[in-house]
Amino acid sequence: MYPSANIVIFVNNEDFILETKEQLTFSKPLYLCISYDTDLLALENTLGYCKEWILFASSYPDLIIEIRTKSANFKSIADLKPVSNVILAWTLSPDSVIQEHEPLTPRLSSRLKNIKEALSSGWQVRLCIDPILNVPDWKSVYLEFIHKIFEEIPGEKLREISLGVFRMNLDYFKNSKKRRPDSYLFYLPMNTDSGMKSYPEDLEKEMFAVVEKELELFVSKEKIHRLFANEIGFK
DSSP, rough: OOOSSOOOOOOOOOHHHHHHHHTTTSOOOOEETOOOOOOOOOOOOHHHHHHHHHHHHTTOOTTEEEESSSSGGGGGGSSOOOOOEEEEEEEEHHHHHHHHHHHTOOOOOHHHHHHHHHHHTTTTTEEEEEEEETTTHHHHHHHHHHHHHHHOOOOGOOOOOEEEEOOOHHHHHHHHHHHHHTTTGSSSEEEEEETEEEEEEEHHHHHHHHHHHHTTTSSSGGEEEEOOOOHHHOO
């Protein structure tokens, strides 16, 4: 999201909490994704921001907090009592995708172990299969991946699952392509719509259909939500 190669952290967390408290006076309910700029749970041992937000949310039932992560750091908040309006959302990818495209992040098995621990402790958990990537033989890769998830995770305990295909702000896409000219992901067929780069609509629909059909073997259809690239509207 930022031109720096360093991790970006906003140090004025108290200001964000105060602004949220003010926003709640005229906007209820409020759904707030606090990990948009960086993976807060991954940095919890250093920052402690997740605990601050969880404790804040426990006093404001009209506020729903989502903490999205690729980390395997549930232990950093495991001592806290689960809060019903706090959602722990894990982004999951097939192991082959993790190894090739996000090699410094935890393996799928580590993330699944953390999800099991969170569910067993009574936390609300959402799975994010996002982005679905057009990797070679993507259908078999993602079908195997889904079965691996539910070998470990009880589907009935999940709050929901969100799906999204590869999509990226056009300027960010151009910069990423310059920085990673070796990555084939930036040279695949793409559409540009409303300042967003994503896969052609036919491929997007096919990916959703294939993945959703397999997920329905393990969770009810009502728990599965699609995020279409042309409905997100990044500028």
